[in-house]
Amino acid sequence: QKEVEQNSGPLSVPEGAIASLNCTYSDRVSQSFFWYRQYSGKSPELIMSIYSNGDKEDGRFTAQLNKASQYVSLLIRDSQPSDSATYLCAADNNAGNMLTFGGGTRLMVKP
Amino acid sequence: GAVVSQHPSWVICKSGTSVKIECRSLDFQATTMFWYRQFPKQSLMLMATSNEGSKATYEQGVEKDKFLINHASLTLSTLTVTSAHPEDSSFYICSATRQNNQPQHFGDGTRLSIL
Numbered sequence: 001q002k003e004v005e006q007n008s009g010p011l012s013v014p015e016g017a018i019a020s021l022n023c024t025y026s027d028r029v030s031q032s033f034f035w036y037r038q039y040s041g042k043s044p045e046l047i048m049s050i051y052s053n054g055d056k057e058d059g060r061f062t063a064q065l066n067k068a069s070q071y072v073s074l075l076i077r078d079s080q081p082s083d084s085a086t087y088l089c090a091a092d093n094n095a096g097n098m099l100t101f102g103g104g105t106r107l108m109v110k111p
Numbered sequence: 112g113a114v115v116s117q118h119p120s121w122v123i124c125k126s127g128t129s130v131k132i133e134c135r136s137l138d139f140q141a142t143t144m145f146w147y148r149q150f151p152k153q154s155l156m157l158m159a160t161s162n163e164g165s166k167a168t169y170e171q172g173v174e175k176d177k178f179l180i181n182h183a184s185l186t187l188s189t190l191t192v193t194s195a196h197p198e199d200s201s202f203y204i205c206s207a208t209r210q211n212n213q214p215q216h217f218g219d220g221t222r223l224s225i226l
Contacts, residue, residue, distance in 0.1 A: 032212045043117075043204045043220040044155070051212075088155070090215075097143055097211045103154040 006102035023089030117218025134205030141207035
């Protein structure tokens, strides 16, 4: 059973702080990793894609991938109340044609 | 961009009704489309994977005769919930991807309520 694991949270951070979201995956052949944000009652929205070891930055978001440890994370700098949502981590399968999603981490940014 | 349009956004109907949900990739050709279901406060559950011109692949426990999927073109997939019952009430979301190893882009979802 290929799995993507996330702490369900909620993760509570004060406004302006760095939020750190973590994800582990079990399938060593996964090559592509994605972070999605899902607001309550809405569909997921793609935030970041990462394919290589290391860091990838996009605005306030930084994705980090460590394939040796099978670990991917998302850092959100200068967290805002509008960042409060559930963040889903996803990893592709061997053929690259399907994603396995984690259960999501609920982030709460308090003003 | 990668825009996926899904409609209707909300359906309320009587038990026994069949409901069709459309998913369109507006600005790209989707090699694969996916159908998910999400119950309140739960994670996404993949129902089926659909490739244009071929039969959908259903996940274990999903009844293919209950949830009919048609993928007639590279930009359109439909999900029909046949003879829907209250337990089918859920949030149904489609997604589409350009090619393997690329992200899935989601539609806005369809909230289905069966009375």
